[in-house]
Every structure is written in structure tokens, then in C-alpha cells.
Amino acid sequence: MLDLYKPQTVDEVLPIVEAALEAKSPLEVLGRASKRALGRPSQTAAGLDLSELSGVTLYEPEELVLQALPGTPMAEIQGLLDENRQIMAFEPPDFGALLGGVSDQGSLGGALACNLAGPRRLKSGAARDHFLGVEGVSGRGEFFKAGGRVVKNVTGYDVMKLLAGSYGTLAVMTQITIKVLPRPEKTYSLLLFGLDHHGARTAMARALQSPHEVSAAAHLPAGLSGASTVSYVKDSGSSVTAIRVEGPGPSVQHRSDSLRRELSDLAESEILHSHNSLTFWREIGNLHPLCGETQRRVWRLSMPPAQSGAVAERLLEAFPSADLLFDWGGGLLWLGLPPSEDDNHASVRSALGSDNGHATLFKAPETLRAAVPVFQPQAPALQSLSQRIKGSFDPAGILNPGRLYQDY
């Protein structure tokens, strides 16, 4: 990348895209550039840095709506929400440390463009589920808007869903409206010690099938629990399976006690209270246990939760030194591998199995991300449809070309 365009106002975005279109010169679209190391490396002549388009433009806590410019720091939004006892319920993770940079650098635009979600995904959905409205400039050099600023809206196609997770390949977002929700009054977590993968899955499944409104369920094998800063976890010397409940005080007390009783046949347990519980889940969401060894490659595998035990077994067979971290009740498996396994990437996807979810090469050096399909290859019919959708927004391929898939 040679040139970096840094528009100071929303109005300056359109002419930059128009000029790029005329010159057929692709742009790398950036929020605050904290997640540049995610996805396929793109080859572009210029960067379009949206970090100056920053600021909350509307926030009505009682309407559960917040609107901001794309480069607004997530930290700023979270601070504002915190003052009003509200949150982004998808629990946006911060991968700054994992990806080799600094924490707390991300933007709202980046969080939505990558559609990431933290541990609360299994109860409250991902970024996509809270994305109410958008304004932006398509790769055609045209300004458009979609959605609205109310929490219930079925007027026209849900274009926001397409933009969430599009990694900036469809449009340059210039304004974003999201749904926000009250911050739970209390957060407790039940910790179960010493379970293996199968035992952990049994515990998480039973918790998720209970009426106790579990808002997160994760499992740290013994090799990773020592990396936590929460002493109950760090000093356990064993695997830790964690189940979170949130809500009003009396309810959280009741539900965590019930879960502890109902799962008492499986393992010894402990209950983490608010502060420790918050720290623990931040660590899980941000993959703190996998941040230590900087050379470690990290894969993200999303699958039907009940498959996680069998997939983990196949992975450990193929990669005996692998580190595994289970989130989303087993629906999300993070896999840490040493660089010596770089040539064996196909084994990761074959351990997952076909039609069984998808695997993403989440953290790896640029050369490896250029050589390996970072995102799960698609069935041919889905791929050509996706390519046509890309074409409907960006026919000349000037926005983040190749960031998702080689061909679009």
C-alpha cells in the first residue's frame, strides 16, 4: 500500500471511492486498523483510513439505540454505555493482544465488518444481530442507506446482515446504528474442575438445556487454565469448565446455586462472583490464554456444539501438541498450533469434517494467510452467488479485494 486516504468528514469518502473506481485502483478499507491481520492479506494500491470519522452521533439509552461514525473507538462507545449501565450484548471481543498489537484499539466499523462476537453469542447473538441501520458508499461510488434507527424493522432487505462479516468488501460504512441493551446487574460463574472434553461438553449441554438462562459456557483444558489471571482458575491445576449466569441479584444467586446442585455429580465446583467473573470472561472472549506464545497459529472452528468432543479428539490425534479452548457451549473451538504444523493446515479442516461448520485460519503470518484458504472454501453454487452479490455492490472489485476469498 502506498497512499493512505484519511477523510476528515463523511462527505470526503465518496470522491475517494469514485477516484479509485476511475483509476481501477483498489482500496484497503480500514477502521482503526486493529484487525488488519485478520483475513487474507489484500493487495491494494491505497488505504482508506476511517479513523477520523469518529464520534457518537446519537445515543438514546431508553430507546436502546446508539448511532456512531465508523471510526469511533470501541473503547469510547463502551465507556459511554458503561456510564448508562448498558452494553453491546454481543460482547465484542478485543483481539489486539492476540494479533500481536495493543488492546483496546478497535473501531465500531471494524467490529461490525468482522461480525465477531464474544462468549454471550450463544444467548444474545453476534454483532449482526444488533446492527440496525447503516449508511455507506458502495464500490460503485454511490451513497446508500439501509435499515433504520428503531429496534424492530422489516422494511426492505436486511442489508446490514450482508455488511456484517463482509470484511469491508461490499461498501465503506459511513454511519452505523446498533441496538444496545441493559448491562446485567450481576454476573456469577460456576466453575467445574477437572473435566475432560467429553465431561465438559456434558456439563455445558446440561446447563444450556436448563431453564437457568446461561449466558456463556466455556472450557479451558488444564494446559491453558494456568494462563488465567483469576486465581481460582490459575491455581486450579486442572481443567476448568465455566458456566455464566447474569441478571438481577436474587436471580443470579438462585440460578448459580441451582446449576451447582444440578451438576454436582460431575465435578467439584466453585462460584466466581462479579469482578472475577467479568475478568474471566474477558479473558475467554479475547483469547488471553492463547496470547502467551506469540508464534502460535490460531484456528477458529465453528460447529454444531454437540460435535465439539469428537472434533477435539480428531484434532488431538492429528496434532498431539495442540491447545484447545472451547466457547459457546462447544459451538466454538479455538485451536492453537506450533509453526511446525503450517504444512498440515488441510488436516484441520478434515478433522472438522465436511458440512459440519467452518474453520478460519485466525492468526498466522501474512505469508501463511496468503498461501492457505483463510476462510472455509464454499460450495461452488454458494461461491458464485456470493460473487454476484459482491458484484452488486462492487463490480470493479475495488474494496478490499481478496480479503475474504481469492476471487472476490
Add this chain to the structure above:
Amino acid sequence: MRMPDPDQKVIASKSEIVQALSRIVPGEGVIADADELRAYESDGLTAYKQPPLIAVLPETTQQVSQVMAFCKEKGIKIVPRGAGTSLSGGALPLADGILLGMGKFNRILEIDYENLCVVTQPGVTNLGITHAVEGDGFYYAPDPSSQIACTIGGNVAENSGGVHCLKYGLTTNNLLGLEMVTIDGEILRIGGKQMDSAGYDLLGLLTGSEGLLGVVTEIIVRILKKPETARALLVGFPSAEAAGDCVATIIGNGIIPGGMEMMDRPAIHAAEDFVAAGYPREAEALLIIELDGPQVEVDHLIDQVSSISRDNGANSIQVSNNEEERLRFWAGRKAAFPAVGRISPDYYCMDGTIPRRALPLVLRRMREMSDHYGLDCANVFHAGDGNLHPLILYDANKPGELDKAEAFGADILKLCVEVGGVLSGEHGIGVEKRDLMGEMFSEADLKQQQRIKCAFDPQSLLNPGKVFPQLHRCAELGRLHIRGGKIPFPELPRF
């Protein structure tokens, strides 16, 4: 309502089309008789009627695929239909089109408690899914009021909501996967039992696309464990403003009730006359607030909500102490539409969403419109999320009254947009609100949406005439207009 000009060549070749379709769907799956076709001539928006050229009722995904491929080859339009309960005319047939009825896809294929999901065919009713799992204590959360009749396939097409969607989300938030057939006859699997997928979120795009992008043949929905208990409050207020303030304070205090409904005085009276639910007749506005969850949480929140209600000037508060009472509180709200139907020969149910704080203004302006048009209006309102359902009372037998009711309805929707809201909260655009899309979207906004349509259906054969006020040819929409932007700051920082 202007629909795309019928293709006379297609109409003229009806018998050949019937023959070809009968080879794909044998037995009684192809309907061509004028009397029988009348059963499909309208959906829940009964003001519009148009029998289809032919109705086809396939039973397998393969048959759907072959019907689609055949229609694409011959250039024949297709209108998909579930149970036909759409309130926006989403399943209104075309004179030169095939009505593709998905009612025979009525089986639940798999109940998977380990992955907390149900795999179902699209013709199963919304309530049918809950019925299949409630014996084990589970349910499917979105609950549109037509849930006894409407199909889950239709719910996907319309992204249906319901009274519980503030807490539990719309259809789109409760889906995991789909199997769909494209207009080319291609069968695609999107998503699965996992929580997300690689690539563009086609699952999210398809949901709420009103049958314009593909025909869904299988659906994977998320199920939830039933809350331990639910209790409701019935709270009367001297004004809509006070009720609105109460809703805002509840949410501002961090409470998201399972359901929070508002009714205005005309709706309260109509409902009370009909089912005697014990609603306070003197109230100008009534809130039904339901809290669900563990007993200890529900009791705790009932106390908080009662006290917030008192602080906001409630003049009556009833709290349900058993299931019978809770159901009685809901009985009036659930019967609100038929109750209004009793006091008026016809009513027109509108649907729009507003920022809640605009409620007093919107209600006042609606009263003015009511005077202007000389038609009464009763309001029920999903208060938590700002979704209004004004019921406009009219008599179709009085000349001009339907036109007046429609004009009144259009004015209400324009008002919703004017105050920062949207044309539809849950009923969809269909034909009903198609020509109002320009109130909310610019030409460029609509063209971008239509380009997405072109990526799926370049000949515009799937449900044409719905959602978009103007049909543009895809070739014209696809053309790039390069204007050559002038970058405002020539001195560019370099890496």
C-alpha cells in the same frame, strides 16, 4: 394497485404449462381450475384479489427445483406462499404467474436437544414447532399473533416478530440454517447447526426478503428452554404520555420484560366489551407487562415494575397471582383484532415502528387524521420496541370508505417515517406498502437493494411487483457510472 403487466403469451400457453408441471408434480399437485384457484386469490390482506394462472403444490425439494428451473427457462413468474396469512399481500398471486404453495412441506424432520435446534420443513406452523418440543420443556420463541396458522417458511420470508421479540428477538435472531432453491433450480444449504458461517451472511439476507430471492425448503431454528414461570401486570394510566414514560423508565432501569403491550382507550373498550378481561375502562392507556424467568427473578422484577408504574402516575395496577389470571390479562389483547371487528364491519390493521418517545405526538396526529378522514381508529402497540398497530375502522360497503382507510393508513406510515421510524415493524412491505418505499429510501437506496435481487433473480421472476415500487431491468441497474471523483486533499500522507 398496479402489478407488472401480465405476459399474454404465458397466459395463452396455460395448458402446455399445466402439462409440463404435471409431469414434475404428479397427482393432484397442479391446480388449473378457475373455481379451485379462487382459494389462492388473496392472503391476509383481503382487499386485493387475483387468482393465479396455475397453483402448484410440490412435495419434495427436487420438485421445487424442477418447477423453478422450468419457470426460469420459460420466463414464467412465481409467487411463493405458505399459509397465506401475510398482512401486506406478500403472497398476492399474479394473473400470469404460478402460485407455489408450500403447504405440503409439513413435517418436522429432526428434534436435536443436544444442539438446541429443530430441523423443519417450511410448511409447519410456527406453533407446530413449539408443540413438537414443549413436552420436553422447550419452545420456539418468536410468536407472531397468527402463530396458530402461519408457517415457519412464511415467518422466514417476513422476518416475523411477535409480542416477545423485544427480549427474544425476531425470526432472524432465532434461525441457524436454511435449505433454499434458487430460480435456477439450484439447491443451496446456508448455515447449519453451528452459530455462524463463512462468507456473506445469506441466512440474514434471506430472512425477511419476502419471497423475492429464493424458495426455502428446509429451516433450522433455535429452541429455548421454557422460562420457569411468567407473571403479568395490568396497569392503567390517565394518559398515553404517562404510559409511554413508564415504558421508558422500565427499560431505562435495565429491565427488558418478556412482553410489554399498550392499548389505547378505544382498543381497551372494544376488548373489554368482547371478553371482559377486567381492563380498566376509565384508563386512557393500558400496559400489559409480562416478566418471565425463575420465580425469584419474576417476583423481584414485579415489585420493581409496580413501583415504577406508581411513580409514573398509574391509576390502577393488577398483578397476576396465578396462570389463570395471567391468561385473562392477555385475553383482551389477544382478542383485540376480533373485538374491533365486532364494533366495525371492517378494519384495516396497520404496522409501523416509531422511536417510542414520539408516541404522544404520533397518537395526537393520528387523532387529527381520524377526524379528517371521519374514520375511527383503535391502537394496539408493542410498546417495548415501538411497533404500532393502528386499527382503522371502516365499512367496505360504503362507497369510498376503503380508499379513505387506505389513505389514512398511508398517512400514518408517512408519519412514522417522519418521526424517525420505519414503514414496517413486522408485517412486511409486500404490495401494501410498496409504493411508500420512497418515503423512507432514496432512489439510490432502492437501486442497491434491487441489485441484490438481480444477483439472485436477474429476470425478476420471483414474486415481482412486491417490495419495490419500480421494476428496473438488471442490465440497467448493473451499469457502472464512473464520474471520476476529485479527492479533496491532494497532499496525501504516505506510509
